[in-house]
Amino acid sequence: MKIALSQLNYRIADFELNTDKMLSHIQRAKQAGADLIVFSELAVGGYPAKDLLINDDFLIRCNQELKRICESCSDIACIIGAPVVNNNGQGKRLFNSALLIENQSVQQIVHKTLLPDYDVFDECRYFEANREPKCITFKGYKIALTICEDLWDDGVTNSYNGKLQTELSQQSPDLIINIAASPFSYDQYEKRQTVLQRNVIKINAPLIYVNQVGAHMDLIFDGRSLAINRKSETVLELAPFQEDLQFVALQNGDLTTRSPSRLTTQSHAEIDLIHQALITGLREYFSKSGFTKAILGLSGGLDSAVVAALACEALGPENVLAVLMPSVYSSDHSLKDALDLVKNTGCLHQVVPIHSVTSAFEESLAESFSDLPSDTTEENIQARTRGTLLMALSNKFGHILLNTSNKSEAAVGYGTLYGDMAGSISVIGDLYKTQVFRLARYLNRNEEVIPQHTISKPPSAELRPNQKDADSLPDYELLDAVLFQFIEMKRSKNQVIQLGFDADLVQRVYGMLSRAEFKRFQAPPTLRVSSRAFGPGWMMPLVAKYE
Numbered sequence: 381m382k383i384a385l386s387q388l389n390y391r392i393a394d395f396e397l398n399t400d401k402m403l404s405h406i407q408r409a410k411q412a413g414a415d416l417i418v419f420s421e422l423a424v425g426g427y428p429a430k431d432l433l434i435n436d437d438f439l440i441r442c443n444q445e446l447k448r449i450c451e452s453c454s455d456i457a458c459i460i461g462a463p464v465v466n467n468n469g470q471g472k473r474l475f476n477s478a479l480l481i482e483n484q485s486v487q488q489i490v491h492k493t494l495l496p497d498y499d500v501f502d503e504c505r506y507f508e509a510n511r512e513p514k515c516i517t518f519k520g521y522k523i524a525l526t527i528c529e530d531l532w533d534d535g536v537t538n539s540y541n542g543k544l545q546t547e548l549s550q551q552s553p554d555l556i557i558n559i560a561a562s563p564f565s566y567d568q569y570e571k572r573q574t575v576l577q578r579n580v581i582k583i584n585a586p587l588i589y590v591n592q593v594g595a596h597m598d599l600i601f602d603g604r605s606l607a608i609n610r611k612s613e614t615v616l617e618l619a620p621f622q623e624d625l626q627f628v629a630l631q632n633g634d635l636t637t638r639s640p641s642r643l644t645t646q647s648h649a650e651i652d653l654i655h656q657a658l659i660t661g662l663r664e665y666f667s668k669s670g671f672t673k674a675i676l677g678l679s680g681g682l683d684s685a686v687v688a689a690l691a692c693e694a695l696g697p698e699n700v701l702a703v704l705m706p707s708v709y710s711s712d713h714s715l716k717d718a719l720d721l722v723k724n725t726g727c728l729h730q731v732v733p734i735h736s737v738t739s740a741f742e743e744s745l746a747e748s749f750s751d752l753p754s755d756t757t758e759e760n761i762q763a764r765t766r767g768t769l770l771m772a773l774s775n776k777f778g779h780i781l782l783n784t785s786n787k788s789e790a791a792v793g794y795g796t797l798y799g800d801m802a803g804s805i806s807v808i809g810d811l812y813k814t815q816v817f818r819l820a821r822y823l824n825r826n827e828e829v830i831p832q833h834t835i836s837k838p839p840s841a842e843l844r845p846n847q848k849d850a851d852s853l854p855d856y857e858l859l860d861a862v863l864f865q866f867i868e869m870k871r872s873k874n875q876v877i878q879l880g881f882d883a884d885l886v887q888r889v890y891g892m893l894s895r896a897e898f899k900r901f902q903a904p905p906t907l908r909v910s911s912r913a914f915g916p917g918w919m920m921p922l923v924a925k926y927e
Contacts, residue, residue, distance in 0.1 A: 381519055383629070384408075385626050385628070386417055386419050387420070387593055387624040388592060388623050393432055395442075399445045403448070407452070409627075418557055419590065420590050421528050421561040422463065424463070425442045425445075427592065428599065450481050453483070457480060457518060459478055459480055461561075466508050472508040475507055475510065476527060480525070488516040491510035492530060493544055494529040494530050495529065499916075502916075503529075521554040522551065523557055524585065526557070527560070528560040531545075531558050555630055556579060557588045558576070558579075563600060566654050581612060586633075586634050587606075593624075598905045600909065603618055603622065605618040608635070610633070615635055615636060615637050654815070654909050658694075659690060661907040666695060674700050675702075675782070676691065678704050679710075682830070684702075684718075685831070689725055690808075691727075691782060703729070703732055704729060717831045721831055724831070734769065738758075760796045763799030763800045766800065767802040780804045783802065786816050787812045787910075787914070788814075789813070790906075809906035810909045813859075814857060858881075858885065868912050890926070
């Protein structure tokens with residue numbers, strides 16, 4: 381049996397586009413002599429459709445597109461993900477389902493058993509869980525058809541306690557097929573492979589895994605669909621961050637491919653994957669939202685330089701406007717570094733000094749602030765002046781403002797609301813400062829894109845004379861290490877201290893992290909590249925007593 385793995389980039393609720401893509405792959409699979417083509421989870425309608433799933437018109441269109449797909453399945457069968465109405469009279473309105481279409485009609489349906497409700501997932505809001513895992517049959521083969529989380533049944537991540545794999549194993553399937561919509565994080569690939577290989581061993585069958593690619597706002601999908609044989613060896617891996625269509629054969633009880641070269645030679649190095657993910661996320665945000673032009677404030681510092689370089693790569697330098705907004709505290713070197721970045725990338729730029737504007741604010745507030753010393757208030761006026769000017773240019777020319785804050789700053793509140801925290805999308809908001817340094821060096825791997833002086837000089841907001849980030853924050857190496865334990869590892873203060881970190885440092889960082897919640901609540905959406913980003917995967921109370 382010849383099986384096609386279809387890895388596509390869907391656009392949520394763009395029914396005609398999505399179906400046309402699937403029909404094109406179905407036709408190509410037919411021409412290649414495939415018996416079966418496999419699409420990803422909730423491919424009909426797109427994933428994640430969120431509250432569109434409670435919209436009747438959305439569900440009607442899903443059914444209409446399924447009819448179009450059925451019509452094309454005369455000489456080939458397909459497995460596809462779609463929302464299916466729950467007619468059992470109890471529970472949630474929908475199932476998250478995998479459908480086997482054969483002879484131009486839906487022949488068999490399997491519903492998702494394990495519905496994730498952690499991190500960025502909230503499937504229990506929309507779907508009823510399946511209670512009876514079962515195999516389907518096709519061409520005499522018994523297939524354990526599963527949906528994404530179903531194979532992450534380890535008794536830890538979810539509450540099914542490992543029974544799903546046991547139940548499937550007892551049915552002695554010839555093949556496991558898992559259709560997925562698994563978001564990217566830089567450590568996800570190894571975890572995913574481990575999980576899939578574990579299922580091959582436990583269920584005692586080869587496995588096909590089909591994921592989607594592209595991005596939907598904060599979530600980025602890397603694809604990298606897989607075929608794994610009974611020995612837990614990967615015999616086929618589809619391209620990362622690209623649409624792809626490849627084939628495997630199920631014969632003599634195992635999966636084989638005639639194209640061993642389709643084993644990817646792509647690097648799985650963390651920084652390389654982060655780079656690919658950010659370019660994908662940024663490009664997809666603009667293309668799927670109908671935007672073309674980006675604007676950002678370019679300070680001469682590391683963060684804005686990296687964001688500018690990424691934007692130029694993703695959108696083209698002719699579509700990126702960098703605005704230099706020097707103040708009386710901006711160093712000559714910062715202006716030069718910013719102009720060097722403009723020269724290296726070829727992006728457009730303007731210079732808009734802010735001294736006269738901030739002076740006007742200070743004059744207007746002089747009576748109210750009389751006899752009071754200068755403090756962060758005056759510093760924040762500078763940041764908000766820049767934010768106002770950037771938004772004015774954005775409004776006038778229709779450019780989308782890119783936020784340039786990093787994860788370290790977002791974590792500890794080292795940013796100004798309505799100032800440097802402004803923006804429609806946070807490009808590097810899920811990268812710690814130390815990772816931003818690594819990404820800058822990676823961007824310079826072939827030629828200088830980020831000026832060397834931008835990388836080597838001490839980080840500074842330049843909002844007061846001789847200001848350095850180190851005046852307000854712990855060293856970034858230490859800060860990021862502690863933040864990682866709190867955020868990604870979800871450890872408590874005592875647990876972090878037991879790892880050997882200084883108790884005063886841990887307490888200080890935890891205090892900053894807790895006090896900054898109100899700022900993060902108003903921050904722009906962030907491109908997610910880690911296992912836990914600020915946003916939907918970080919659900920802390922806005923008002924609480926943090927001990």
